[in-house]
Amino acid sequence: MKLLKIGISGVRGIVGETITPDLVMDFASAFGTFSDRRKILIGRDTRVSGPMLHTAVLSALSAAGCDVVELGICPTPILQYMVKRLKAGGAVSISAGHNGWDWNALTFINQEGMYLNEFQGEEILDIYHLGRFYKAPYNKLGRIGPKPDFLDEYFRSLIRYLDMERIKKARFKIVIDACNGAGAKMIDLFSKSLHCKLIAVNNELSGFFPHPPEPAPRNATEAASIVKLTGADVGFVLNSDVSRVSLITEEGEPLSEEYTLPLVAGHFLRRKPGPVITTHSTSRMIADVALSHGCPLVRTKVGQSFTVQTLVNEEGSLAGEGSGSIALRDFQPAFDGFLAMGEILETMATSEKKLSELAAELPRYYMFREKIYCPPSKAHSIVSRLKDFFSGEEVSYADGIKLENEDGWIHIRVSVTEPMIRIISESAIQEQAEKRLQKVLNFISQFI
Amino acid sequence: MKKTLTLKISISGVRGVVGDSLTPQLASHFAQAFGTYLNGGKVLVGQDPRISGVMVKNAVFSGLLSVGCQPVDLGICPIPSFLYLTKESEGKGGIVVTASHNPDDWNGLKFISEEGLYLNPSQTEEFLDIYHQGEFSMVKADKYKAILSEEDPTMPHFHKLLAYLDVHPIREKKFKVVADCCRGAGAKLLPKFLKSLGCHVILVNEKIDSARPHHHEPTVSNITHLCHEVRAQKADIGFAQDADADRLAIVDEKGRALGEELTLALAMNHVLAGKPGPVVTNLSTTRALDDLARRYGVPIFRTKIGEIHVVQELLRQKGIIGGEGNGGVIYPEIHPCRDSFAAMGLVLEAMARCGKTVSQLRDEIPLYYMMKDKVQGSFQQAYGILRGLTKKYAGQQKISTLDGLKIEYENAWVHIRPSNTEPIIRVIAEAGSPREAQTMMRQFKKEILGLKTWKSS
Numbered sequence: 001m002k003l004l005k006i007g008i009s010g011v012r013g014i015v016g017e018t019i020t021p022d023l024v025m026d027f028a029s030a031f032g033t034f035s036d037r038r039k040i041l042i043g044r045d046t047r048v049s050g051p052m053l054h055t056a057v058l059s060a061l062s063a064a065g066c067d068v069v070e071l072g073i074c075p076t077p078i079l080q081y082m083v084k085r086l087k088a089g090g091a092v093s094i095s096a097g098h099n100g101w102d103w104n105a106l107t108f109i110n111q112e113g114m115y116l117n118e119f120q121g122e123e124i125l126d127i128y129h130l131g132r133f134y135k136a137p138y139n140k141l142g143r144i145g146p147k148p149d150f151l152d153e154y155f156r157s158l159i160r161y162l163d164m165e166r167i168k169k170a171r172f173k174i175v176i177d178a179c180n181g182a183g184a185k186m187i188d189l190f191s192k193s194l195h196c197k198l199i200a201v202n203n204e205l206s207g208f209f210p211h212p213p214e215p216a217p218r219n220a221t222e223a224a225s226i227v228k229l230t231g232a233d234v235g236f237v238l239n240s241d242v243s244r245v246s247l248i249t250e251e252g253e254p255l256s257e258e259y260t261l262p263l264v265a266g267h268f269l270r271r272k273p274g275p276v277i278t279t280h281s282t283s284r285m286i287a288d289v290a291l292s293h294g295c296p297l298v299r300t301k302v303g304q305s306f307t308v309q310t311l312v313n314e315e316g317s318l319a320g321e322g323s324g325s326i327a328l329r330d331f332q333p334a335f336d337g338f339l340a341m342g343e344i345l346e347t348m349a350t351s352e353k354k355l356s357e358l359a360a361e362l363p364r365y366y367m368f369r370e371k372i373y374c375p376p377s378k379a380h381s382i383v384s385r386l387k388d389f390f391s392g393e394e395v396s397y398a399d400g401i402k403l404e405n406e407d408g409w410i411h412i413r414v415s416v417t418e419p420m421i422r423i424i425s426e427s428a429i430q431e432q433a434e435k436r437l438q439k440v441l442n443f444i445s446q447f448i
Numbered sequence: 449m450k451k452t453l454t455l456k457i458s459i460s461g462v463r464g465v466v467g468d469s470l471t472p473q474l475a476s477h478f479a480q481a482f483g484t485y486l487n488g489g490k491v492l493v494g495q496d497p498r499i500s501g502v503m504v505k506n507a508v509f510s511g512l513l514s515v516g517c518q519p520v521d522l523g524i525c526p527i528p529s530f531l532y533l534t535k536e537s538e539g540k541g542g543i544v545v546t547a548s549h550n551p552d553d554w555n556g557l558k559f560i561s562e563e564g565l566y567l568n569p570s571q572t573e574e575f576l577d578i579y580h581q582g583e584f585s586m587v588k589a590d591k592y593k594a595i596l597s598e599e600d601p602t603m604p605h606f607h608k609l610l611a612y613l614d615v616h617p618i619r620e621k622k623f624k625v626v627a628d629c630c631r632g633a634g635a636k637l638l639p640k641f642l643k644s645l646g647c648h649v650i651l652v653n654e655k656i657d658s659a660r661p662h663h664h665e666p667t668v669s670n671i672t673h674l675c676h677e678v679r680a681q682k683a684d685i686g687f688a689q690d691a692d693a694d695r696l697a698i699v700d701e702k703g704r705a706l707g708e709e710l711t712l713a714l715a716m717n718h719v720l721a722g723k724p725g726p727v728v729t730n731l732s733t734t735r736a737l738d739d740l741a742r743r744y745g746v747p748i749f750r751t752k753i754g755e756i757h758v759v760q761e762l763l764r765q766k767g768i769i770g771g772e773g774n775g776g777v778i779y780p781e782i783h784p785c786r787d788s789f790a791a792m793g794l795v796l797e798a799m800a801r802c803g804k805t806v807s808q809l810r811d812e813i814p815l816y817y818m819m820k821d822k823v824q825g826s827f828q829q830a831y832g833i834l835r836g837l838t839k840k841y842a843g844q845q846k847i848s849t850l851d852g853l854k855i856e857y858e859n860a861w862v863h864i865r866p867s868n869t870e871p872i873i874r875v876i877a878e879a880g881s882p883r884e885a886q887t888m889m890r891q892f893k894k895e896i897l898g899l900k901t902w903k904s905s
Contacts, residue, residue, distance in 0.1 A: 015589040021476040021510040029472070048592040049513075055595075056510035059472035062503040102589040138466035138500050138553040 007416050008121030009305045012096055012105035015049040019104050024056040028092060029133035030124050031108050032064025038089025039067045039145065041082055043074030045095035045182035045240045048207040049104045053094045065136030069145045073205060075182040075242035077336035078154045080113040085153060095182065095241035098214035101207065114333045115305040151186060155193040161331050162342045166349035168195040173232045177201040177223035179213045181240030190338055194345060199230050213239045215246030215324045220254035228252030234344065234355050242337035244324040247344065249356040257324035258283040260340055262362055264326050265318055267347035269293040274317030277310045280399045281411050281424050282322035288363050301399040303416050308333045366430040368437045372421045374448055379414040379421050382447045386412055389443050410436050458868045459572055459754055463547050463556030466500040470555055472507035478557050479511025481579035482543060488516045489540035492533065494525040496546040496692050497632055499658040500555045504545045509595055514586050518593035522601040524656055526633045526693035528787035529605035535564030535783065536604045546692055549665050550869060564783060566756040602637040610644060612782050613793040617800040619646030624683040628652040628674045631660060632691030634788060641789055645796060650681055666690050666697035666775055668705040679703035685806050689788045695775035696788035698795065700806035708775035709734045713813045715777045715791050716769050718798035720744040725768035728761045731854050732863050732876050733773035739814040752851035754868060759784045817885045818878040823896050825873045830866035833873065833899045837864065860884055862892050
């Protein structure tokens with residue numbers, strides 16, 4: 001089976017199988033046609049296939065008459081920030097985020113610096129399917145513009161946003177595992193700007209990931225042991241484009257990536273209360289935190305496009321997912337790993353509490369996840385069969401199928417990034433969550 | 449009437465119109481096919497200064513990377529330097545993003561073999577088969593390479609030129625030279641090259657720019673400014689390169705453009721005087737070369753039009769020198785490709801060794817008058833026209849159908865052939881006087897137009 005996922009904000013697949021110059025150029029041509037000759041930024045992570053996608057995108061955008069600014073290796077949140085800073089028409093991010101090094105993807109950013117919304121995504125797909133791309137005449141081709149010092153610009157704006165006085169005073173010692181991704185080397189400037197002492201792990205621009213670039217406890221063992229060894233205050237694990245972060249306590253205990261959002265929210269909502277946006281798949285911890293601050297909680301479909309669009313539309317305070325991503329509306333409408341790290345440090349500095357103490361203040365839930373690989377062509381029909389399984393119970397169909405009651409919740413949906421069905425079950429009682437997950441698994445496996 | 453075709457895939461590579469047929473997708477397909485043909489390895493990539501160069505070059509990079517090749521970016525590089533470097537380096541081949549003398553809205557790709565030569569007909573056929581089959585050997589991410597770049601790709605060529613030219617007598621003469629780089633790639637090497645030959649160099653159009661100062665071809669009517677400059681500066685000689693620096697036109701010390709047909713004749717006269725041996729040129733080049741070959745008692749071989757045909761015949765016959773009447777001099781001792789630098793060097797060497805001026809050297813070449821013209825016509829129309837003319841003249845005159853139709857008379861000849869790169873029919877006539885040449889041209893154009901209207905009615 002060849003893996004290719006075309007979503008509303010981009011396209012993702014395995015290099016050499018489905019990610020080919022052809023496919024990349026056709027999508028970039030569609031995005032160029034959509035962008036109507038405006039300036040477009042291009043950034044990428046460190047994957048070795050990055051230059052192939054970059055040159056294909058550059059060529060296609062130029063052919064569509066769009067001027068191009070090449071940011072080179074650049075985390076997606078910084079790329080999103082620079083779109084507004086340079087008043088560009090949009091951006092193309094070349095990164096497969098948490099997927100393995102043999103994957104790659106294009107994500108399209110609109111002029112607001114946000115992932116394309118559903119309508120924009122539909123329009124790009126329509127242009128792509130029609131295959132009639134705008135071709136500029138030879139003297140109106142897009143040209144390559146000068147490369148700005150984007151790191152300096154971005155970090156200056158980040159430290160203006162954070163409570164630097166408190167952070168500076170705390171003199172934190174931090175461990176960051178950049179997973180040799182787009183954040184590599186940039187974490188040095190990040191730590192310097194925030195007056196932290198950095199112990200860097202996997203800080204090479206090699207494009208080969210020492211572990212899967214997915215921030216989660218199972219990928220945090222190396223960084224966790226270094227936190228313990230060096231007596232650092234906190235550890236961070238990044239994905240390949242710095243849109244997600246998971247945390248390690250000062251005791252060297254890797255926290256589930258579900259903790260990043262509620263820990264940031266607990267501090268941030270005190271300063272800036274307002275609606276909280278998250279997905280149907282995110283832990284109840286955030287619901288409890290929002291409730292304790294008297295803030296409404298809005299749940300959307302999974303994906304940056306949906307959550308951050310809702311954050312803007314509903315004039316929310318913050319948005320985030322259980323995968324370790326957060327966006328603060330008054331900073332920028334983007335999932336931003338640097339901002340997440342900064343907010344965690346600010347939380348620790350302001351509360352004068354250790355990360356383990358802050359984590360212990362959150363209500364304890366047990367979450368179990370399972371994924372079932374299955375052809376995308378079958379996935380949706382399998383998920384819809386669960387209607388019978390849950391008959392008699394009140395379920396939500398907003399994103400796949402979700403059952404939620406006082407015992408906890410279980411959510412079954414088709415992945416937007418990979419050919420699989422994801423099942424997430426959470427409860428305050430461990431066995432409850434496990435038992436429910438197992439029942440659903442048994443039911444589904446008869447169709448695979 | 450049929451719409452003019454804007455894409456041409458031939459022995460000379462692929463050429464198309466930007467904003468129409470020449471898309472990033474097309475360029476990347478060709479790069480993938482070429483990378484598949486080479487089966488991986490380093491591939492040198494160069495470009496001429498056209499605006500669309502960046503767009504096409506990046507598409508080529510993408511295509512090469514996807515099949516596991518490692519592109520080496522040479523930027524804007526003179527073609528002879530590019531070809532020589534391909535041979536000398538560990539590169540397995542090369543792609544040049546250029547449309548040579550086609551109009552500004554065109555661009556294209558030329559494909560170079562490991563030996564630093566344009567692909568020959570059988571190699572082209574193999575490579576085009578891969579393109580048409582569309583099965584490219586794309587690799588997984590672990591086989592991906594990074595893009596490299598070369599700081600000064602002209603260096604090996606520069607050293608080779610100096611090693612093979614008789615440098616000392618040229619340096620002693622301290623020639624005053626006006627040189628027109630056509631705002632093209634030649635500017636990367638020309639000042640350094642001429643200065644190292646001890647010349648006092650006055651440069652014209654030496655800033656590389658996508659806009660051509662005059663028409664791309666260094667023909668007599670396109671270099672009048674250079675003639676003025678040579679006169680004004682009281683220079684010994686004027687040189688005009690084309691934009692990719694493979695062809696050369698010469699202006700004598702009196703400020704007269706010699707016509708690009710004479711470049712090869714001057715170089716050949718000099719080379720044969722020192723070392724007689726076989727010479728090779730194409731069917732369309734001046735008869736003065738036959739006279740020179742007779743003068744030195746060496747065989748002359750005529751080939752189809754296209755640099756690669758001349759080059760192949762040169763290699764086959766172990767020729768001493770060869771080339772084309774468009775100012776393309778091929779001197780295999782340096783590298784078997786058209787090389788404006790080698791041509792300059794040989795002409796300066798001739799002046800230095802004989803102690804003669806350019807006009808004196810020119811007077812040693814038999815005088816002919818050539819006219820070049822073209823008629824719009826598709827390849828299909830050209831076929832019908834050529835069949836008609838061949839039938840008519842086969843019995844009457846000595847003809848050659850090696851490439852189109854060449855009809856030879858006692859003191860004149862005419863050559864009619866479809867272009868390899870554009871949908872036009874080229875007509876070339878040469879005779880002992882301008883009037884004879886003109887009369888012949890008028891007669892054959894009339895015949896062609898007659899056959900063309902008859903075909904389409």
